[in-house]
Amino acid sequence: MDKLVYTAMTGARHILDQQATTSNNLANATTTGFRAQIDAFRAVPVVSEGLPTRTFVVADTVGADFRAGPIETTGRSLDVAIKGEGWLAVQSTDGSEAYTRNGSLKINENGMLQTSSGQMLQGENGPIAVPPNMDISISADGTVSGIDNGQTQPGPANVLGRIKLVNPPTSGLVRGDDGLFRQNSGEPAAADPNVRVAEGCLEGSNVNPVDAMVNMIALARSFDTQMSLLKNAENNAAKATQILALN
Template sequence: MSSFYTSLNGLRNAETDLGVIAHNIANAETNGFKKSNAHFADLVANGSLSNPRLATGIGATVSAVTQNFALGGIEQTGRSLDLAIDGDGFFAVRNAETGETFFTRNGNFRIDDAGTLTDATGARLQLTPTDPSGAVTAPGTVIDGQVPVVNAAGAELANLTIERNGVVLAAYADGSIEAVGRVAIANFVASDGLRSIGSSRWEATGLSGAPTFTTPTVGRAGQIMSGALERSNVDLAEEMVALITAQRNFQANAKAIDTATQISQTIINLRS
């Protein structure tokens, strides 16, 4: 019976929906995480020569699982290398071994003993080159974030601060302060075309288009908030409501399968 297969397909779709919701809930406390939504489309058994008044629906299919890049809550941490973007765009980080560049909203960065700015996985934060005063020297290009641990006068690095416009300022023991670059912000024509690769990171695809690099406060790039991190944009109350709806959808399809099975059994018994 077609109703059996239609409802079975509905069970698969409900399972997909539950999986997406469960993934959102599991990452409610993941910094920089962006929630996803499952979208469905109906299937119809209909041809160009068939009577439109006799068209029969044969279930639904998953049309897309899209990501919601709305801004998450901003949490103050007080740590100078914790960064949040108050606006659009992504931080860019480069894997030093493979040369691949990834994009993230999780601004939990650190500096290693060589003065390299990295994320938790060791990928290098990308900066736009500047002169010592902080003026951009090569717009649209990016380099690995590298802070000299000793300046030209031989003084050791004492402190590192990041301004709202993304300028990274290195302060040294002799009192001198030098700009080493500006945090690069990557923007995309269609950010929902980015491919999620885990760890709150994405990579560019043909659907998203190539990244356009700019600096904070320029164009639609937001400003940098130092000493803060962007939380997940998952709303647990909203996800719990969606979870109940998906559960009822699953149960309704299961009941339809049970009914179809009973009808089929009745027909078999009549024939025998």
């Protein structure tokens, strides 16, 4: 009975954690470049002076599903999607380098190239500035070029910079509270010339809404099972107390 209480209690608590993760994934089913979060749990015996009859559930390594999402054509020149593996390098709010697959870009009021979330896009030589009255195009290797749209005759394209594209090992990436990924070593990743992008496209979320909904239903039933086990343990304890009282 003692083991039953520990197992059911900690199992129910972590099922709630899994429900929160699944709900977050489902809420981001339409978020550009989103990577689904994966939770892992394991049973651990309680170490004490008594017999090792009690176990409880603890959270294991929290990871992410790094499978690519669907590519959608938008036709917008500031939309880019990573082809295959790779990441866009951005500057997070704390100044550190972070990585995202969200290629929906914009030009801020200061003429700097940013993501739609407001992170400064990193170039191989620093942030990329875009002069006013420029038509922007982004090539497959991340080179950003601009043509002055104020001229009657189109002139040659001016290279404004090259987006820093990286491809660090996914085993060394961790997701931050801001949804961006970073290397667990804290060091910035080196630019990878093999990473390619597609202009006028965006990568969708890799969350499958149907799978997420089914998972939520399964977790709700598992939580009910854990609650039933706790109720059974309470009933067993009450019956045992009655028997001891008769003796």
